[in-house]
Amino acid sequence: MNLPSKYLENAVEAFASLPGIGRRTALRLTLHLLKKDKQKTIEFAEAFTELVANVKRCKKCHNLSDLDICAICSSPKRDESLICVVEDIRDILAIESTQQYRGLYHVLGGLISPMDGVGPADLTIASLEERLQQQKVSEVILALSATMEGDTTNFYLYRKLAPINVNISTIARGIGIGDELEYTDEITLGKSILNRQPFENTLSK
């Protein structure tokens, strides 16, 4: 597919660099932008330059935020003695939509995955330890995907946090093994938070 314009080619390449978008779809999206008002496309592009320029990570929980401390961490209504450890922001959105959890979060930024070259040092585990030392926390809830990487990370965190005097629980495996948090329905996910289990209980199974 030889496009007749360098700029068209660059725009198609930009779209095609996104996951799940092939060159044919990329061309369709680019032509859609060209059919719209020029100003609309400029605003489309600005949304991304402003995104990288302005979006921050919360200094406490590493969630995406416009401020140094995110709305959840700074809310007086949240229970500061609970920290729910999740992989990324989408998991927070999923858990928030269940309305079953009123504690704080900690975004790991990934899962331990030797296959993908992600080790514990690539995650925000040190920062989680710091939080637990500085702040009075009664319970850490591990809410990671029920995948091999999630289990590995659960186990690593359990070992790592054991010296700290804190209860460690995992969300109940009401969610199907192999399912990802983001795609779990709200009721199942809500129940699985309510039915969280001491980590030791899950070891024997």
Add this chain to the structure above:
Amino acid sequence: MNLPSKYLENAVEAFASLPGIGRRTALRLTLHLLKKDKQKTIEFAEAFTELVANVKRCKKCHNLSDLDICAICSSPKRDESLICVVEDIRDILAIESTQQYRGLYHVLGGLISPMDGVGPADLTIASLEERLQQQKVSEVILALSATMEGDTTNFYLYRKLAPINVNISTIARGIGIGDELEYTDEITLGKSILNRQPFENTLSK
């Protein structure tokens, strides 16, 4: 889904404004951009601002181009006496990839569709008439989709161009190469019987 950042929200909205992309996919794509190098995302955005700033429509055929006259229109190797009328640039890419056509094109920019509020005046039909008057053209090939809108546009063009001394043809409609008769729909099969060709005509190709 309440996003914790205005800039994140804007970026997700921008992706979700594209056809076929919902909010969940939009968020996935946005987080993908955030995981990449900042510079990469800035380049991603620049591809679109540069697109609207620089891409033009060829003054002859209305194809997208970096120059006033596109590469096909300005090529000395193309047969100027043939003009193939297509809906948009994707049709040119499809026809070019067959390597069976060496004439010029004319991009209508759409099809007549009263349902979508697209009338003849919204298309580049006046410009096509001008080309036919200024330039010696022996044949106009109508290569539009075999849909109701395509047929309507074909018929409109046929009537409109009738006063001009030029042959008007449409691309052959019939069963596709490799198709089995049994599975071909009745209308296509009926048309292909009505529009049967002398066998000799098919031999030389």
